[in-house]
Amino acid sequence: MSTKGFAIGVALSAFVAAAPAAAQETPVGKAIYDKWCAECHGEDGAGDGSAAAYMLPQPRDFTTGLYQIRTTPSGELPTDDDILRMIDEGMPGSAMPGWKEYLSDTERNDLVQYLKTFSPFFEDEAPSPVEYGGPPGVNEEGLAEGKEFYDKIECWKCHGQAGRGDGPSAPTLEDDWELPIRATDLTEGWNFNGGHTTEAIFARLMTGLNGAPMPSFADLIDAEFMTEEQLWRVAQYVKSLSPETPEVREVVRAALVETLPTSVDDPAWDAIERFYIPLVGQIIVEPRWFAPTVDGVWAQAAHDAQRVALRLTWNDPSESPNPEWEEWRQRVVSVMEPSVEATDELLSDALTVQFPTTIPEGMKRPYFLMGAQDEPVYLLSWNSGGGATEALGRGMNAIEPIGGASTLTTESTFDDGQWRLYLSRDLITESADRLAIETGRPIPMAIFAWDGSNGESGTQGAISTWYFLYLDQPTENITYAFPVVAVLLTAVLGLVIIARAQRATGGGGPEPGSD
Amino acid sequence: MSINRYLRHPFWQAILVLVIAYVLIEYGIPYLPPLIGISSAPVPQSVVLQYMLTVLAGVLIWVSDNEERWARFREPIRATLVDRDKRVLRIALLVIVPLLTGWLTFRAVRQTVAAPPSLRSIHPAPPSSITFRGQTMQLAGLENPLREGDLMAEAYRVGKRVYYQNCLPCHGDALSGDGHYAHGFTPAPLAFTGSSTIAQLTESFVFWRIAKGGPGLPREGTPWNSAMPAWEDILSEDEIWSVIVFLYEQAGVSPRTWEEAEGSGEH
Numbered sequence: 001m002s003t004k005g006f007a008i009g010v011a012l013s014a015f016v017a018a019a020p021a022a023a024q025e026t027p028v029g030k031a032i033y034d035k036w037c038a039e040c041h042g043e044d045g046a047g048d049g050s051a052a053a054y055m056l057p058q059p060r061d062f063t064t065g066l067y068q069i070r071t072t073p074s075g076e077l078p079t080d081d082d083i084l085r086m087i088d089e090g091m092p093g094s095a096m097p098g099w100k101e102y103l104s105d106t107e108r109n110d111l112v113q114y115l116k117t118f119s120p121f122f123e124d125e126a127p128s129p130v131e132y133g134g135p136p137g138v139n140e141e142g143l144a145e146g147k148e149f150y151d152k153i154e155c156w157k158c159h160g161q162a163g164r165g166d167g168p169s170a171p172t173l174e175d176d177w178e179l180p181i182r183a184t185d186l187t188e189g190w191n192f193n194g195g196h197t198t199e200a201i202f203a204r205l206m207t208g209l210n211g212a213p214m215p216s217f218a219d220l221i222d223a224e225f226m227t228e229e230q231l232w233r234v235a236q237y238v239k240s241l242s243p244e245t246p247e248v249r250e251v252v253r254a255a256l257v258e259t260l261p262t263s264v265d266d267p268a269w270d271a272i273e274r275f276y277i278p279l280v281g282q283i284i285v286e287p288r289w290f291a292p293t294v295d296g297v298w299a300q301a302a303h304d305a306q307r308v309a310l311r312l313t314w315n316d317p318s319e320s321p322n323p324e325w326e327e328w329r330q331r332v333v334s335v336m337e338p339s340v341e342a343t344d345e346l347l348s349d350a351l352t353v354q355f356p357t358t359i360p361e362g363m364k365r366p367y368f369l370m371g372a373q374d375e376p377v378y379l380l381s382w383n384s385g386g387g388a389t390e391a392l393g394r395g396m397n398a399i400e401p402i403g404g405a406s407t408l409t410t411e412s413t414f415d416d417g418q419w420r421l422y423l424s425r426d427l428i429t430e431s432a433d434r435l436a437i438e439t440g441r442p443i444p445m446a447i448f449a450w451d452g453s454n455g456e457s458g459t460q461g462a463i464s465t466w467y468f469l470y471l472d473q474p475t476e477n478i479t480y481a482f483p484v485v486a487v488l489l490t491a492v493l494g495l496v497i498i499a500r501a502q503r504a505t506g507g508g509g510p511e512p513g514s515d
Numbered sequence: 516m517s518i519n520r521y522l523r524h525p526f527w528q529a530i531l532v533l534v535i536a537y538v539l540i541e542y543g544i545p546y547l548p549p550l551i552g553i554s555s556a557p558v559p560q561s562v563v564l565q566y567m568l569t570v571l572a573g574v575l576i577w578v579s580d581n582e583e584r585w586a587r588f589r590e591p592i593r594a595t596l597v598d599r600d601k602r603v604l605r606i607a608l609l610v611i612v613p614l615l616t617g618w619l620t621f622r623a624v625r626q627t628v629a630a631p632p633s634l635r636s637i638h639p640a641p642p643s644s645i646t647f648r649g650q651t652m653q654l655a656g657l658e659n660p661l662r663e664g665d666l667m668a669e670a671y672r673v674g675k676r677v678y679y680q681n682c683l684p685c686h687g688d689a690l691s692g693d694g695h696y697a698h699g700f701t702p703a704p705l706a707f708t709g710s711s712t713i714a715q716l717t718e719s720f721v722f723w724r725i726a727k728g729g730p731g732l733p734r735e736g737t738p739w740n741s742a743m744p745a746w747e748d749i750l751s752e753d754e755i756w757s758v759i760v761f762l763y764e765q766a767g768v769s770p771r772t773w774e775e776a777e778g779s780g781e782h
């Protein structure tokens with residue numbers, strides 16, 4: 001309570017001292033800012049709060065007046081509504097949450113005015129939004145034209161041919177504060193800072209992202225290089241790259257199939273259901289990692305009662321080890337781990353699928369973070385530099401390969417910013433350390449991923465908690481017999497009831513119209 | 516036939532009572548109390564069945580306790596079974612009802628895939644003492660040493676830094692358990708706002724949970740699932756007490772006192 005009183009006191013005195021015309025320092029605005037925003041964005045709005053070093057992208061520096069998500073022309077200040085929108089909705093893909101449900105309308109509006117006091121530029125007249133028409137209807141030719149202009153205006157240079165943020169310039173990108181910045185993965189619309197409606201994407205194309213390398217393309221329309229409609233086509237094309245936000249389900253179902261897919265790009269995988277497993281940075285044991293590359297893995301599984309096959313698909317803009325991304329790695333490490341000297345050694349990409357060593361009977365499982373000394377986990381560990389091995393984990397830093405003959409086969413492929421990994425092994429093996437995989441039982445499963453070109457290895461990578469793998473059992477004939485018996489019994493019962501009722505009333509009852 | 520004639524007929528009255536009872540049990544119980552600020556939850560299927568059987572028994576007793584009513588109640592049923600002009604309805608029911616039974620049976624016996632239930636105690640019983648960095652701390656009666664006079668402001672300041680550098684990704688800016696990493700973890704990170712978490716706990720309980728984290732949970736707390744770190748490896752004793760001060764101040768709730776805990780029995 002005393003802190004709040006103090007904050008309001010400071011706010012009041014500041015309010016009395018100065019009140020610029022455009023931006024108003026209200027007691028509410030400052031109190032809200034100090035309580036909820038300052039620890040990230042800094043007391044003076046310079047984006048240098050104590051938490052800034054624990055996130056990438058880092059918090060906005062309000063002193064420059066550079067705001068990414070605007071409706072105003074490139075290089076201009078945002079409108080009040082633009083700032084309010086960022087507070088309300090947050091910035092997906094970053095640490096900035098939406099505040100709409102936590103702060104009142106007055107509080108958020110006062111906050112907008114207070115944020116403007118951090119930059120002298122807001123003393124100028126407020127700019128007005130760029131004006132443009134609505135989108136044309138979506139159709140096949142339109143999307144093809146969108147792709148054509150995606151190439152012509154060189155979106156691919158940063159965002160890549162398939163839109164996964166893996167273009168040739170991606171490793172070199174930095175923002176106006178010289179911090180490394182990712183080219184947005186256009187296939188993950190749910191991470192777009194300004195939202196992923198076609199209108200929002202078009203607004204970004206028209207106005208650019210101030211402070212970030214993303215330019216405005218409005219000048220290409222002015223120069224008659226392309227029409228506004230063609231820019232809408234680009235927005236529609238980008239929108240089409242991004243499927244709906246994936247639903248997260250707890251159980252990955254392994255279909256029972258006649259013939260198991262035998263390779264990573266076996267067409268048989270197209271018929272197998274995909275399950276999305278979100279990953280986040282490993283921030284549980286030291287050294288922690290607050291800037292992971294991989295934010296989710298699509299898992300597919302199938303089995304033929306003898307072997308099980310997994311296909312894991314995830315986006316990573318760099319195929320590591322990769323000298324072209326070395327500069328990126330050095331920069332990320334220097335920002336996230338200023339006290340650590342980045343090694344010269346090129347790091348590989350890696351992915352580990354984790355299971356218990358035996359299917360648990362009750363609720364108890366091994367510790368989700370690669371097991372513990374007294375309770376190991378069984379790991380399928382793949383590394384882009386050396387294939388896949390079976391291993392036992394007794395903690396993140398205690399991983400040992402399992403000796404003896406292995407039935408594990410693997411294949412991996414990388415293209416256009418995406419890894420696809422195939423892993424397959426016998427359900428039952430001779431070895432006691434290798435999990436005996438049974439059908440019809442939920443088997444705990446977790447996934448870990450590392451991007452070598454982002455400086456990730458060891459405890460510094462992306463993790464999940466426990467999910468489940470479930471191998472379908474063959475449907476027994478009795479499963480079909482039960483409903484048939486039920487139908488027959490009910491029908492016979494119905495007939496008996498009708499027959500008895502009709503007999504009791506002496507035949508067919510009154511003829512219609514016989515009365 | 517006017518609607519009134521239906522409403523006066525015991526058969527349709529019985530059907531109406533059953534329908535109303537079902538709607539009330541299935542939708543009324545979970546959704547009506549929240550309208551007047553009382554929390555509620557959906558009724559489990561087995562309980563719904565039990566309630567409906569009770570209602571059905573009541574309805575049958577009512578329709579059969581008077582000869583005339585019983586006869587009138589049976590009339591539409593008998594007519595459907597017997598009358599020539601109800602032949603189409605009769606055959607339709609004879610097809611639809613068995614098929615419905617078949618479908619329900621198939622639903623009950625087919626292979627279903629669900630994660631095993633993970634029952635966990637949200638506030639598991641704390642131990643009487645813990646070892647913190649080699650020192651034994653008695654939890655019973657333990658108070659936050661920083662909750663004294665002029666130490667509070669500094670504790671809030673330090674606690675805020677500790678929170679934002681460590682807790683924020685999961686527990687969130689607004690302390691509502693929805694930080695930008697929260698979606699990656701099951702069970703989900705706890706919210707500190709509202710009356711159901713830290714507001715029900717003594718500060719010594721919160722100290723124990725922060726210091727020992729997921730791995731220090733008793734079995735009923737499913738320690739193998741929790742992504743909560745054991746913060747004793749990262750934070751000092753003062754930092755933990757500070758972040759506790761910050762949590763209560765920022766969430767706008769008060770810790771449970773030892774008098775309250777003794778009054779109602781710690782759980």
